[in-house]
Amino acid sequence: MITRLSQISEGEAFDIVVVGAGGAGMSAALFGAINGAKVLLVEKSEYVGGTTAFSAGTTWVPNSHHARAVGAHDDSLEKAAHYLDLAVGDRSSPALRRAFLENGPLAVKCIEDNSSVRYRARPFHPDYISDLEGSTLKGRALEPLPFDGRQLGERFALIRPPIPEFTVLGGMMVDRDDVNHLLGMTKSFKSLRHSIKLLVRQGVDRLRHSRGTRLVMGNALIASLLQSLDQRRVPVLTQCQMDSVESGSDGIEAIVLSQQGLKRRLRVKGGVILASGGFNRHPERRKALLPGIDVKWCPGASGHTGQAHDVAQGVGARYGKPGLSNAFWAPVSTRKRADGSLAVFPHFILDRGKPGMITVNQQGKRFLNESTSYHLFGIGMQKAGVAPAYLVTDAKGLRQYGLGMVRPGGKGLKPFLEDGYLTEGASLAALAGRLGIDASGLQDSVRRMNEYARTGVDLDYQRGTTDYQRANGDGSNTPNPNLGTLGIAPFYAIRLYPGDIGAATGFATDAKGRTLDDRDQVIPGLYAIGNDMHSIMGGTYPGPGITLGPGLTFAYLAAGHAAQRAKMPAKEAVLEQ
Structure with a gap:
């Protein structure tokens, strides 16, 4: 498995290069591999996972096949669309929201059918603006199943650890069910039994590992994505950054990467997918978009410096129009x-x-x-x-x-x-x-x-x-x-x-995640997803996981389009319409 830039030859060609290994970026790399593309995943920090690894891992996707398991039979695409129309209004493109609602369930089904990623719906998890028409109490919020980090072997160390204050007993992760059991262990035999199992597992883990290997929430999602990428032999380069991209007559044709002083220029056939986490720690953009907000108050992972945004803007990518808030x-x-x-x-x-x-x-x-x-x-x-x-x-x-x-x-x-x-x-x-x-x-x-x-x-x-x-x-x-x-x-x-906790303002895109320039023309071969993509929620927050849900969905759309583009001998114009 390639883990160092030195293992890649100068000028080597990839179908897709994904920049940023958070939840959206890892999903895009995985979808690219599922589509048969030759994929390279690049991460600036020493860990994979980004802010997703810190999060609950909740993924808001209405009308997935999991909704039926919790009895959400009265939901529909039109009901969800009506809810977003009321919650978001004209702050974002209805066409992009529609693309999300239509393709979200397909993305969930695809990733579960072709990888180790597994979700479940909470039996009760209301939308956040639950007094709006079209909201639901269950079925739209998906959470990752717990994951045994021991399956990753040495690669377990690549997973960004959770916020320490969200763990107990020296690194034991707990989700909302675990918390309820731990608080009720003196009142219920079921809770006592559950708590004892957690404590025994943690004791054994600490004999062999620096923290607990029973992963839940965002860590579980990232671990299952990493395992899936490993199974498909997708190379993951950490402590590696995108220095520049090169455009030609067919759009983005090459990318220059650097890792600890070594540079490589690589050819790109299908496209570069930006998933670097947003602008939040970019000094100038932070001052402009979040005035008066001290960076010390940001709980996100450290990798979203916005450096990749400088590169993208250099080839014409532009930000979308601000909505309710830039973050x-x-x-x-x-x-x-x-x-x-x-x-x-x-x-x-x-x-x-x-x-x-x-x-x-x-x-x-x-x-x-x-x-x-x-x-x-x-x-x-x-x-x-x-x-x-x-x-x-x-x-x-x-x-x-x-x-x-x-x-x-x-x-x-x-x-x-x-x-x-x-x-x-x-x-x-x-x-x-x-x-x-x-x-x-x-x-x-x-x-x-x-x-x-x-x-x-x-x-x-x-x-x-x-x-x-x-x-x-x-x-x-x-x-x-x-x-x-x-x-x-x-x-x-x-x-x-x-x-x-994340960027709402990002690069303007079309419904396939392709970035747009100042004339609203597609920049061929350059995609933006996750917090690099201008939020389809328009700076509002209608439900739990409204960053990860679109992140997954547009990873599915962008990777699918880029994989198809890589197969076209002359990047036929129809793909760029």
């Missing part, structure tokens, strides 16, 4: 690790929407619905000009749900308090004083929330009024699963910042 968002908290690196923890669903939690600004006032989607939460912080915001709870809330990197149970608080990640106060006034926020405002916000918790009605922000919000609350809490009182001292808070 996708989540509130994050940050903490310096023992090794000096910065932990950036995204607050998706584990704390902020639970009972007994409120988020306030410098005046101690609530300014948004804490149970809304993480994307809208991040946008809400920016609209309100709040950074940091303060996520506040009491002793009961901390014990039941945890607070960011602080685990549920209320134990081991000392290091978090000592380094300032967690702030404690014997009273609300004392907490406000330590945070430097208005005490009377905080006390009033808590008083109002306590009243809403008793009535079940949030008169300020209507928290807990949609299926999505209630799903992320606490079903045992009445009368509203998202509203609870704060009253048991001491009180606690952490600071939240708006963190960009």
Whole structure:
């Protein structure tokens, strides 16, 4: 298996070169191989997986064959299209959304029939704007099955490790089912048995590996993709970057790669597929597209520097028109690790929407619905000009749900308090004083929330009024699963910042993933997918996995087109119409 650029000859020809080994890029490389193409996968960092490896791995694809398994019989292409029309509107091309909806189920079926990648649908996983017509409660969100990393042998070390703060016991990955079992192991024999199996497996793993080999969520997806690429003998070059591409009469004809001082010019027959992860860490574009957002708040993988975007723009590729936002968002908290690196923890669903939690600004006032989607939460912080915001709870809330990197149970608080990640106060006034926020405002916000918790009605922000919000609350809490009182001292808070979790603005493409120039003409042989592609969601976030779902689908379309193009002797013009 080729792993070094030195193993490839100068001028060697490939049908497809994929730049970026995140979820979209690895899928494109795999689809190319499935189509019989000679494929090369290039990754700038030392790991494969990109930000997908950090994520839950959820892939939003309406009407796949998995939907029937969870009883989603009432969904349809037209229903999903109507939902996206309402959620996205004119912020993106309806034709591209249609291409996604028509081809997404085909992409899921193709990759499962021809590789080790396996998905399942959650029995209950609502769309994020669940009060819109056309939304569903189940069937559209697919998750990867757990994967045994031991199957990869030495290549297990290539998988980007998950965010350490999302693991337990020295690198053991857990998904939402595992968390429920671990929290309920003293209450249920089934949960106890499940937890013991996890703990035994982790103990055995740590005798042989640096972390657990039972992979779930995004790590499971990336591992299954890597195994599949290995089985099809697709070369993967890490720590290798695209320096330039060369155009000719037939479009992109060559690519120049470099790896640790060595350069190679390779011929490309079908095309170069960009999947480098977006613009987020490109210094100039970040300033222009995400003004005022510190890069330290970005929880994404480090490889999306936008360097590949400079190359693509050099041959005429252009960005799409901005939609609701140039990025996708989540509130994050940050903490310096023992090794000096910065932990950036995204607050998706584990704390902020639970009972007994409120988020306030410098005046101690609530300014948004804490149970809304993480994307809208991040946008809400920016609209309100709040950074940091303060996520506040009491002793009961901390014990039941945890607070960011602080685990549920209320134990081991000392290091978090000592380094300032967690702030404690014997009273609300004392907490406000330590945070430097208005005490009377905080006390009033808590008083109002306590009243809403008793009535079940949030008169300020209507928290807990949609299926999505209630799903992320606490079903045992009445009368509203998202509203609870704060009253048991001491009180606690952490600071939240708006963190960009992915790029929404990227290169304009057609429905096959081909990049477009300033005249809206196709650039033959240059494709963009994943976060390099301008999002078909128009900067909105309608459901779980709305980056990975289109990433998979347009990987399928782009790789299929590029593989076909590689077979055409003279790159017949019909393929470029």
